[in-house]
Amino acid sequence: MDLRHLRYFIAVAEELHFGRAAARLHIAPSPLSQRIKDLERELRTPLFDRAHHSVGLTRAGEELLPLARDIVDRFDAIPGKLGRRLGSRRRLARVGIAPDVTAPVRETFRAAVEDLETIQLRFHPDNSAPLVGGIRRGELDLAFVHGRVAGADLTSVLVSSSPAGVVVGTGTGFDEKDSLLLSELRDVPYASISQDSAPSVYRATEALLSRHGVRRRIELDTHHPADLVHVVASGQGFTFVSLEGGATYKAFVGEPVRILAVDDVPLRLTTYAIWRTDRDVSGDVVHELSMVVAGL
Structure with a gap:
């Protein structure tokens, strides 16, 4: 057992979902699940009740959680305490x-x-x-x-309030454009990562798209913005990006896509x-x- 196992355990215990915990830790679900199994094997007790659609803590998991948090917090505090000493x-x-x-x-x-x-x-x-x-x-x-x-x-x-635009795949009818009207996308699905990653942003986005008649959706079961690249670049949908950079914008650099301004809506990412x-x-x-x- 090492600190990594405890950090993984804490993430799953707080999210009660291996997919969300993996996204939070920026790893794939499979190695996360294996590390949890390794920890359970070393402690000789199950830490989670795994049902088909849910994850819950066992009594042993409930006992371990505050201990694990305490250990991780103490470790993370070492640089500050050492510096003061x-x-x-x-x-x-x-x-x-x-x-x-x-x-x-x-x-x-x-x-x-x-x-x-x-x-x-x-x-x-x-x-x-x-x-x-x-x-x-x-x-x-x-x-x-x-x-x-x-x-x-x-x-x-x-x-910060950054201007945002639309990303569409090349060959989807927008190759000759530098900008468009949002209503022009009514026949193209809007692609997003799991909307629980930023609920307030996606609520506002859903309302905006509905007002402009854009009703088709593709919501990926992931929390990684880079996963949108495969859907958009292949022409299956469109998404929004900040025009001033960020992880989503960078993920599309070098891909067969067009990044377009929107003429009729002042899109901003706050x-x-x-x-x-x-x-x-x-x-x-x-x-x-x-x-x-x-x-x-």
Whole structure:
């Protein structure tokens, strides 16, 4: 057993779904399942009840979860504690970052934090919904997510609003175009990753598409934006991308696709910095991070 096994166990225990846990960990479901089986074999007890459509914790799993979290948290705290013992004033800050956060937002924030000389920054990539959960559970100090997040317990600050466009495969009737009307896509399915990855973004997207008569859908059972490439490049559907970069945009570079502006709708991909409101107090690293966000 090592820390990786415990991190994998925690992810599955929190998601109660091997596919979502694998996406959160950025690995395939098969090796994740095998690592959990290895852990169960070493502990000589099942940790999960696996039904056909559901996953639940056994009593042993429920007992292990707080112990595993404690061990992982203690390990992750070592750099900060060691630095303080050696006279360093740097504290560890765990910052979540969604796939399509642009490089300028990330690098401007990183440079501003580095200028403080009091914080050691560690980025945790994931989709927006798991990042919001990580903030609420206290596993992350701050996160950059897509779409505004509701809740009195969280502070949400807009840091970026990037122009977005449409990606279609070549040979689908749009090769001679640099832009289009959204209604021109009414006969083309809209392709997305699992919409639970960023619920507020997809709710707004669904409403927009319905208003323009675009009703066909392909929702992939994945949380990886790069998986959209195969569907769109083969002409099966279209999707949206930020025109200023990000993981989804980069996934289509070099592929047989056209990236087009939309003439009749001002498409924007918004990025918000979020943190727990009750932690924005003097002495908490979140307060220092919130001051950095205010200056972006």
